[in-house]
Amino acid sequence: MRPARALLAFCCLVVLTAGARSPDFCSQDLNSGLKPGFPETIKTDDPGVLAAARHSVERFNNCTDDIFLFKESFVRRALVQIVKGLKYMLEVEFSRTTCRKTSHAQLDNCDFQSNHTLKQTLSCYSEVWVIPWLQKVEVPVLRCH
Ligand SMILES: *[C@@H]1O[C@H](CO)[C@@H](O)[C@H](O)[C@H]1NC(C)=O
Numbered sequence: 195m196r197p198a199r200a201l202l203a204f205c206c207l208v209v210l211t212a213g214a215r216s217p218d219f220c221s222q223d224l225n226s227g228l229k230p231g232f233p234e235t236i237k238t239d240d241p242g243v244l245a246a247a248r249h250s251v252e253r254f255n256n257c258t259d260d261i262f263l264f265k266e267s268f269v270r271r272a273l274v275q276i277v278k279g280l281k282y283m284l285e286v287e288f289s290r291t292t293c294r295k296t297s298h299a300q301l302d303n304c305d306f307q308s309n310h311t312l313k314q315t316l317s318c319y320s321e322v323w324v325i326p327w328l329q330k331v332e333v334p335v336l337r338c339h
């Protein structure tokens with residue numbers, strides 16, 4: 195029994211060592227290059243980040259009583275974590291547009307305010323949880339100042 199265990203340990207050690215030498219050994223089924231469970235920095239112009247920023251500002255607009263719609267104007271930093279789908283953590287800025295909420299305009303068609311009295315930009319932190327196979331998007335955290 196003892197020799198068998200020793201042999202097993204030896205085999206595993208060899209496999210692990212060989213794996214560590216080959217960069218592709220452990221990442222074949224992780225084509226995104228992300229390690230499950232750990233937040234990773236992601237490009238701020240990644241399509242998933244931009245969609246998450248849009249969801250955040252839509253949530254913001256729905257929860258505030260400003261007469262104008264705000265739109266995401268800058269993504270400062272983005273992290274993503276694999277959690278039953280993808281959880282984005284964003285440092286993002288929202289700026290007031292010229293579209294009134296009552297107009298029900300599409301945000302893509304809304305320009306930012308140029309009027310100095312009405313211009314406003316807020317710095318926000320949001321967490322956006324996307325579960326593609328359930329077509330579900332939640333914004334569990336949204337803080338702006
Ligand atoms: C929008 O706001 C209403 C009332 O404040 C709330 O009941 C609703 O859940 C909100 N919807 C979203 C998507 O945040």
Ligand SMILES: *[C@@H]1O[C@H](CO)[C@@H](O)[C@H](O)[C@H]1NC(C)=O
Nearest residue numbers: 261307308309310311312313
């Ligand atoms: C800017 O907005 C304020 C407040 O609505 C308004 O009184 C002012 O006339 C506007 N200025 C310009 C240049 O449009």
